[in-house]
Amino acid sequence: MTGRAVTLLRGALGLVFVWFGALKVADVTPVADLVARTVPWLDRGLLLVSLGSAEVVLGAALWLGRRLRWVAACAAAHLLGTFLVLVVQPRAAFQAGNPLLLTTEGEFVVKNLVLITACLVLMSADQPRRARHRPAQTPATLPNPAATAYRVTD
Numbered sequence: 001m002t003g004r005a006v007t008l009l010r011g012a013l014g015l016v017f018v019w020f021g022a023l024k025v026a027d028v029t030p031v032a033d034l035v036a037r038t039v040p041w042l043d044r045g046l047l048l049v050s051l052g053s054a055e056v057v058l059g060a061a062l063w064l065g066r067r068l069r070w071v072a073a074c075a076a077a078h079l080l081g082t083f084l085v086l087v088v089q090p091r092a093a094f095q096a097g098n099p100l101l102l103t104t105e106g107e108f109v110v111k112n113l114v115l116i117t118a119c120l121v122l123m124s125a126d127q128p129r130r131a132r133h134r135p136a137q138t139p140a141t142l143p144n145p146a147a148t149a150y151r152v153t154d
Helices: 002-025 032-038 044-064 068-088 104-110 112-125
Strands: 098-102
Touching: 002 044, 002 068, 002 112, 032 044, 032 068, 044 068, 068 104, 068 112, 098 104, 104 112
Parallel strands: none
Antiparallel strands: none
């Protein structure tokens, strides 16, 4: 089940990245203005195409599953950037300045905690081969409890 779950998680996360990225590249994403206002010193068109292209590449890389640890780390780093909205545009993220009352935009950003956690799961699932395929211990290689027991003396 674990192998299938990791594959499904890769597929779902990859789909989200490709889909959201394509919307940015086509400039039909509902978050275009939010993104542009968050980093106003960058050209809106170039920003959307760059972010969208990076998301499409990350999504495709998640589907392929190669170098998953690195791809998932890059995806998590990319998602961390979305929290800039909470700092740069708190009025867009919080109702009446209350950090417990999120706006739609605030919820959009905070839900990325789940996606970041999914990236961490994928990173941990991509263990080196030698760690995954450890030989089973035989009775001869197991520690001897009598040799490690402590002797209590008065």
